[in-house]
Amino acid sequence: MVKISIEDVTLMKEVRHFVRQNGWYDEFQLNPRLLQCRLDCFLLLCSKLDGEIVFTEANKQKLRELEANEDERSAIEKILDHDFEDGFKELVTQSAEDVLCKVLEQLPFGKFGSNIVSSVFAWMKKRKSV
Numbered sequence: 001m002v003k004i005s006i007e008d009v010t011l012m013k014e015v016r017h018f019v020r021q022n023g024w025y026d027e028f029q030l031n032p033r034l035l036q037c038r039l040d041c042f043l044l045l046c047s048k049l050d051g052e053i054v055f056t057e058a059n060k061q062k063l064r065e066l067e068a069n070e071d072e073r074s075a076i077e078k079i080l081d082h083d084f085e086d087g088f089k090e091l092v093t094q095s096a097e098d099v100l101c102k103v104l105e106q107l108p109f110g111k112f113g114s115n116i117v118s119s120v121f122a123w124m125k126k127r128k129s130v
Helices: 009-021 039-050 057-064 070-080 084-094 097-106 111-129
Strands: 002-005 034-037
Touching: 009 034, 009 039, 034 039, 039 084, 057 070, 057 097, 070 084, 070 097, 084 097
Parallel strands: none
Antiparallel strands: 002 034
């Protein structure tokens, strides 16, 4: 799950409305300033805000060259085919955290999504080193 604090209550309402309009969902919290959603939903949200995720050949090559087991490779191929929901579900449940981090590093987002994903990635690395 990705958790983001959004201090502006109006912005939070707009984000939740946008999520519902697209058929996604967030995990509603008692804290009205906390947006919590699954990683695949978060990535879809970022891609909608930045434009479609388009993998370059270099990104695809790096993802295919990762040292990964068969289940992880299957999940990576789903992500490359833009099946983020199933791909990330499989990757999160069946892979090591370092493989997930390496996949996140290769996601081609624009400025907005890139900044957020970089923050999530930094948090995961920090958590791993503790």
